[in-house]
Amino acid sequence: MKVLQIIVLLIICLTQRVELLIPPKFQWKTIDFAWNGDLKNVAMASGGYIPENIMPTGLARWKNKLFIAIPRWKKGVPSSLNYVYLNGSQSEPLLPYPSWKDAFILDDAETINSNATVVSAFRMHVDKCDRLWVVDNGVADMSTDVKQIAEPAVVVFDLNRDSVVRRYEMTGEVLRDSSVLTSVVVDFVGKSCDCGEAYAYITDMGSNALIVYSFKDDDAWRVENHYFHFDPHAGVYKVGGIDFYGSDGVSSAALSQVKSDGYRDLYLHPTSSTKQFKMSTKLLRHKDAPEEEIFNGVLVVGEKGPFSQASACDFDPKNNVLFFTQVCKNAIGCWNIDKPFTPQNTPTVVRDCTLLEFPNDVKVDKEGNLWILSDRQARFLHGHLDPAQVNFRVLTAPVTKLIQGTACERSSLVTRAWSALSSRRNSAKAK
Ligand SMILES: *[C@@H]1O[C@H](CO)[C@@H](O)[C@H](O)[C@H]1NC(C)=O
Numbered sequence: 001m002k003v004l005q006i007i008v009l010l011i012i013c014l015t016q017r018v019e020l021l022i023p024p025k026f027q028w029k030t031i032d033f034a035w036n037g038d039l040k041n042v043a044m045a046s047g048g049y050i051p052e053n054i055m056p057t058g059l060a061r062w063k064n065k066l067f068i069a070i071p072r073w074k075k076g077v078p079s080s081l082n083y084v085y086l087n088g089s090q091s092e093p094l095l096p097y098p099s100w101k102d103a104f105i106l107d108d109a110e111t112i113n114s115n116a117t118v119v120s121a122f123r124m125h126v127d128k129c130d131r132l133w134v135v136d137n138g139v140a141d142m143s144t145d146v147k148q149i150a151e152p153a154v155v156v157f158d159l160n161r162d163s164v165v166r167r168y169e170m171t172g173e174v175l176r177d178s179s180v181l182t183s184v185v186v187d188f189v190g191k192s193c194d195c196g197e198a199y200a201y202i203t204d205m206g207s208n209a210l211i212v213y214s215f216k217d218d219d220a221w222r223v224e225n226h227y228f229h230f231d232p233h234a235g236v237y238k239v240g241g242i243d244f245y246g247s248d249g250v251s252s253a254a255l256s257q258v259k260s261d262g263y264r265d266l267y268l269h270p271t272s273s274t275k276q277f278k279m280s281t282k283l284l285r286h287k288d289a290p291e292e293e294i295f296n297g298v299l300v301v302g303e304k305g306p307f308s309q310a311s312a313c314d315f316d317p318k319n320n321v322l323f324f325t326q327v328c329k330n331a332i333g334c335w336n337i338d339k340p341f342t343p344q345n346t347p348t349v350v351r352d353c354t355l356l357e358f359p360n361d362v363k364v365d366k367e368g369n370l371w372i373l374s375d376r377q378a379r380f381l382h383g384h385l386d387p388a389q390v391n392f393r394v395l396t397a398p399v400t401k402l403i404q405g406t407a408c409e410r411s412s413l414v415t416r417a418w419s420a421l422s423s424r425r426n427s428a429k430a431k
């Protein structure tokens with residue numbers, strides 16, 4: 001009887017948790033845009049818009065806007081950087097950012113339209129100074145006939161003015177032929193956390209590296225480490241009924257709060273890995289850090305268990321919780337960084353085979369809401385998407401509600417006091 005009650009309770013709590021997210025804030029069968037006049041027909045006729053080739057991979061919320069990034073993986077993506085208003089309809093068409101004039105380009109373009117053009121981006125970051133950071137790979141038709149339209153660049157927008165404040169083109173020195181720049185996260189320095197003193201940490205999934213960009217010095221450098229490579233034990237995936245192999249390196253990172261030494265930890269992971277790593281920003285910000293320090297500078301935080309590969313992560317500073325996509329589990333996982341990193345302490349908080357088929361990106365906004373993008377990427381890359389079905393979804397819920405009753409919830413004062421006391425007692429015994 002007891003067991004049955006527990007099971008019923010469990011089912012209720014699970015369904016409630018999923019219900020929190022239903023209905024999705026946005027969902028699309030195929031991605032369409034808010035076209036100007038007759039442009040849609042012209043673009044379709046010329047191959048500038050091929051709906052079935054479009055799959056979003058990144059999101060970021062700022063005020064009344066939700067930004068959505070679409071890499072030029074295949075031909076016919078009219079605009080890589082886009083947004084919708086939060087007050088829009090559930091299948092709202094996308095608006096190119098900052099404008100059609102800047103963002104719309106064809107696959108065979110020779111140059112970009114302006115310094116505000118983003119050719120191909122995966123993910124974005126909104127910083128505390130109302131700026132949007134985007135890493136442009138500059139390529140079209142990535143999967144078949146790669147064409148470099150612009151130099152890979154860090155592009156920073158002023159969201160209040162919808163204008164570019166910086167476009168930093170990366171040199172060959174920090175990149176490799178195999179470079180694929182996926183995520184960016186931004187760090188502020190000093191007590192005043194001045195907007196000008198920012199560092200961006202960019203993951204190069206294709207060539208297993210981090211690229212550090214100093215906004216103040218307008219300079220970038222490359223950081224390599226063996227832990228940025230994929231783990232051969234974690235190369236097998238099964239998502240949406242499709243089995244595939246992956247060998248992607250470091251693909252996403254998130255920053256902790258400033259620690260007592262004045263620096264943050266950068267939490268990072270390769271996609272094809274079930275481990276969590278971290279590295280101090282003290283080392284990353286040091287352009288000429290000795291090779292040996294970099295070699296020893298990445299720490300293994302822990303292991304999440306089988307099929308826990310993650311494409312993206314983000315950190316909630318209010319609850320001290322790291323969130324990550326759980327690609328093979330159709331779920332989002334979490335970890336309270338004040339607790340040991342173990343499979344027990346890294347539960348999934350939402351899980352749904354349909355709504356969360358291939359959760360690709362996850363973000364925490366300034367108000368403490370979690371945003372999730374699921375996009376059926378396995379079908380898109382290894383099979384095909386059915387345009388009659390919903391393929392892309394954006395779900396959102398407050399973090400505090402999501403982690404309630406899970407191992408990611410902040411432990412109560414009593415528990416914390418007890419564990420502090422018992423560890424003190426143990427260390428006293430040890431002496
Ligand atoms: C949504 O907000 C935008 C910007 O504030 C506004 O222009 C638009 O009219 C609003 N749409 C609806 C449907 O209310």
Ligand SMILES: *[C@@H]1O[C@H](CO)[C@@H](O)[C@H](O)[C@H]1NC(C)=O
Nearest residue numbers: 114115116164165166167168
């Ligand atoms: C971008 O281009 C505009 C218009 O040409 C120019 O005014 C602005 O200074 C440029 N910004 C950057 C960061 O290059």
